[in-house]
Amino acid sequence: MENTESKIATLAGGCFWCTEAVFERVEGASKVIPGFTGGQIKNPAYREIISGRTGHAEAIEIHFNPEIISYKELLLIFFSTHDPTTLNRQQYDKGTQYRSAVFYHSEEQKQDAEAIVKELEDANVFEDPIVTEITQATVFYKAEAEHKEYYSNHRQQQYCQVIIDPKIKKLQQLFADKIKKAKI
Template identity: 50%
Template sequence: MKRSNCLVYSINLCIAALMALSISCAQTHSGTASGDTTSRTASSGTDTATFAAGCFWCVEEQFKQLEGVDTVISGYTGGHVANPTYSQVITGKTGHAEACRIVYDPAHISYDELLEAFFVAHDPTQLNRQGADIGTQYRSAIFYHNAHQKERAAYYIKRLNEEGAYDRKIVTEVNPYTVFYRAEDYHQNYYSNNAEEPYCQLVIKPKLDKFKKVFNEKLKRN
């Protein structure tokens, strides 16, 4: 079986790992941001992927587990307001989505494998929401950095829709990467720093546990 077909098959098998969680991420967030514009920081030998898949606390912690992923930064992208704060983004009026910029080593993990993780990490059929988190800031989106990433994203969305991997059509946006604003410091490594908080225990941990079971063979071994 070709690699692309294997990934589609793997994603289909992983759909059962998706779960709907009712606690709102927005109800838990608070604070003020200091907008920091960063376009790309991948060093020699690494590449960058940028995904939006609901609350970035969840997405960040999931992708941090994968072997080959060097850095995951939570932030805002896809909107029209420069240097947005979190309080602005959650209004849904900035056009920005909560997103994660992922710096990875292609020698250890491919962009296709990151796409596989993306489609398992959230429900890409929910329009402008993830569970109880509602608004365009929680939309599902892939922000491609080059033509190859654009092609692969479109390919998997088409294949998954054709194969009926989900009960509904995928609504994930595929847009060009423009500029990424780093979120406030308290958003970075949120789960690691606040693991005992209710949102982390009731929402992030169950999603993380399922994600780790699905990608057991691709996790970092500390």
Template identity: 55%
Template sequence: MKNILFILLFVFKSCEGKEKKFEIKEFKEPIKMNIQDNLEIATFAGGCFWCTEAIFNEIKGVQKVVSGYTGGSIKNPSYREICTGTTGHAEAIQITFDPSLIAYEDLLEIFFGTHDPTTLNRQGADVGTQYRSEIFYHTQEQKEKAENYILLIEKEKLYSNPIVTKVSSAVVFYEAEEYHQDYYAANSEQGYCQMVIAPKLEKLRKYYKSNLK
């Protein structure tokens, strides 16, 4: 029984546990992206940003991945506030990518292929509006591509349940606290990383070999 309880402590991503371990850092203004002319931005929310960040950091053509909060109603949110599920923010990543090396459509395919877009406000054991599936588009072209991709996978019946992924205009993106950045790379032996993120990376490496760095 003790072993089972020990495992469960690592399986569930506990907001309370993290707050005790890490110091909260509040940001006074949203992240400012200094983008070169040949690069573009994509913003995805697909559950825990530790997972999505680890996935897209391995993709060829991706220059940078930042974990943060977007889509909410208050300014300068902290992780503690996000965990309440009352701010409206989603855990999200902002991807800087080179479209000559990786197309936005390919990013969409990887996004949908590495999380469950049919579960409302949850991914596995992570439950709450902050874990919702949502695409935040930065251009009209991104909007159309995202909507068309959803129509395609629904037409092809790739999932047995309806897609609940929202497509919304990009709004202010706040960078998460420093300890969230590159979390998997720094904590790959941690229980949540081993039991939740590692299997996602195995799937990525199996089905998207041509897209890897």
């Protein structure tokens, strides 16, 4: 198999435990890294992020093979597995660090994100308007090691069962053909 250069997508859809759990199950995503981006503080720690005063969002950096999954397909999964209509909030998590955001790495990614939002709005997929921020990617800071593969390592925790399990089920229902065969 030919080695195809991977691309990067950076997305924020609330708690990064949730978005990481979804995208680490997606075929073509070779690496999913939880972290922080979009703020002013250099090298922030999780304890600073959750204060809501850094300007950073909890986000994931997805390294993906565009020959297996396109950026637009990643965006469709993203918009289907979180609520892009709530400002600075996802379920119980509240604050700017939990905002919905697409951090684009190229003009093409920006245009794709804007086009997907327009398509979803035009189709009235959501009752309320999409408030997802679309902004240029800046420095991405990796989260501390204990946040990596959080869902996979803590599936019995109530947060994982109540908040993340339904997102995984939605992924399975809507995008069964995009799920890695080895992941459930």
